Amino acid sequence: MTHDIVLDRDVRDWVLVPLTASIFLMMLIRQYATQVLMGGASAAKVELKEVREKQALARSQLLRAAAGFIPESGFRQRRAYFAAKETGVFSQKSEQKSAQEQMITNPDMMSNMMKQNLSGIVPQIAMGAFVSYFFSGFILGKIPFPLSPSFRLMLQRGVDLPALDVTYFTSLSYYILLLFGLRGLLTLIFRDATIDETQMYRQQMGLGGGPGGPMGAMANPDPNKAFEAERAALDLTEHSWKLEGIEVAAVDTLRARLRAPPRLK
């Protein structure tokens, strides 16, 4: 334990350097491949009607929140515009398609998802196989600080030696570390266009994601239901005049101001 392990120089020349280089190259290739494959997808067109419907929902929420500040006639007009039985905006059938419909009618979406998965997962698997075939079982170096034995699983993947000090790390662990750690370096090279892996995982888990992405559409519930809910909420909203008695309050404010001592210039 007290003696350091002496590592062969060839390990550096034939494992450390080629491993680092091949990971970096793989990430570069992936970056460019994704850019080529997803080139058309990022400029997905937004339908004006969709924007209109989303904004109508937002505006109706505003109306419900602040109805008391405008005269009642104005409120009635707006409620009729949104929620009238036949002609209201929310009584129309939504032009937006729900997520399932979109999947069926829009083959683009399917292929986009395929492309994303292809560019994300396939190289990962290939690279994993490549690395574990050529580079597994080497000890590459030593961490300059002591660690508890529970880190063995993380740092000594591929080398099953209980007697080995935990601070030595192996080539497979180094590979995993680099896989996630090199993103910062890529960001320096490509600025914003770097593929964000964590973002992609999050999207694949269905935990939200960009509104433009195919997964974002999935999180979008049925727009017709949203219309229906908003219409019901509007119907329930009563106009309560929030500026009731504001004149009296204003008179009090002004009189208090008049009584106050004159301001110094």
Next chain:
Amino acid sequence: MGSTKKQLEQDLAELEHVGTSGRAEALRSYLRLVRELKVRDSENVTVLGEELLRKHRARLGAEELWLTMEQVATAALDCRALPLAASIVTQICEKFPESLRAARMMEMLLEARGKYEDASKLIQKHLEDAPDCQMLLKRQVALEKSQGNVGAAIEALRKYVDVFQTDREAWEELGSLYVQAQMYAQAAACYEEVLLHAPASIAAYVQLADVLYTAGPGPAGANSRAARTHYAAAVELSGGTNARALYGLCAVTAQLGGLRGAADPDGLAAAAAATLVQRYAEEAPAHLLPLAQEMLRAQGLTGKAGKTAASPRK
């Protein structure tokens, strides 16, 4: 608002004092401040920005360089420094041939030169590819407006707010266009929308009340009473410092007074008039006070109120 102005003045003053060595840095920080605060200070931006671009161009990073170019070009157009604007816009368009933002700059240049046909064609061409480009849709409105076609501008802006319904500034602009066209009912609807978006904004209350007052008393004085309420709200929110709201209260009460007897049951207009007189006595040059008093008397408001308010001061 006051603090931003102070900040800008500080930065400008600093520019006076730094020597040539620190000047590039000072110029940059001033332009950045103007960008971030979104204030309109076109003359200074044109002169100083041109200097920065001419002498210290190499010091700007790629992103800041093009942001500055856009800013200076816009300011130059605002000051009608067309040759400068043209040279910058050409550079921008060469660098970003596909960009809608560059197209907007080019359109603004064409518009400033009076080539309205070409500008309109340019907008149409780009809108075909990107019908949801808010910048260009707004430019379309501005283009009509700069030619004086209020009707066409209203039409274009109506189409815009029909889609982008939560754009407060657009509603405000549409309201002012309707006022220009003397369509007060429609203008009031627009300003109501502004108020919905910002129920804590004093200006929104005053704008809406102004339009309601201008529209005339309405059936049984409904417009005037609504205007009075909104002016009162502005007075309450501003603590009585908004002079326009105070004047509005006086005017709208006079308007109501023509209709029926007791237009000022709660003494609001009298208090507003007294506040105005007090503020003139405290803050304005002396010769303005009699003028204000005269006007308020003509509206039947001072007489007693003005004296009672002014007398304890003396």
